[in-house]
Amino acid sequence: MGEKIHxxxxxxxxxxxxxxxxxxxxxxxxxxxxxxxxxxxxxxxxAECTSLEYDAATMTGTAELQLKSHVDASWLExxxxxxxxxxxxxxxIGKIS
Numbered sequence: 001m002g003e004k005i006h007x008x009x010x011x012x013x014x015x016x017x018x019x020x021x022x023x024x025x026x027x028x029x030x031x032x033x034x035x036x037x038x039x040x041x042x043x044x045x046x047a048e049c050t051s052l053e054y055d056a057a058t059m060t061g062t063a064e065l066q067l068k069s070h071v072d073a074s075w076l077e078x079x080x081x082x083x084x085x086x087x088x089x090x091x092x093i094g095k096i097s
Contacts (some may be wrong), residue, residue, distance in 0.1 A: 002067030002068055003067050003068050004066055005064070005065045006097050007062065007096050007097055008094055009061055009062070009063060009092040009093065010060050010093050010094070011023055011060070012090055018092070019089065019092065023052055023061065023092070024049070026034055028046065028048050029046075029049065029065070029086060030084070031065065031092060033080040033083075034082065034083065049064070052064075060085065062097070063094075068085075076096060
């Protein structure tokens with residue numbers, strides 16, 4: 001099993017291409033690191049949201065994701081920028097805290 005990631009995120013509204021539903025604990029997403037885009041396009045990083053706090057009014061929140069595979073420890077540094085995706089659809093953008 002992979003590492004856990006704690007992040008702050010902004011949920012993308014469905015009108016801008018995001019998902020129509022709000023995020024929830026237990027959801028499965030693919031994680032894409034903005035700094036390591038080429039590597040992420042070659043191999044999907046699957047994760048499960050194990051805990052979540054979300055404010056629907058601001059569409060922001062914090063979450064803990066459990067990666068389902070290993071990534072290099074340097075990718076997990078605080079401040080690393082991420083995208084939570086489902087196929088081509090960007091669900092959220094975030095930063096490791």
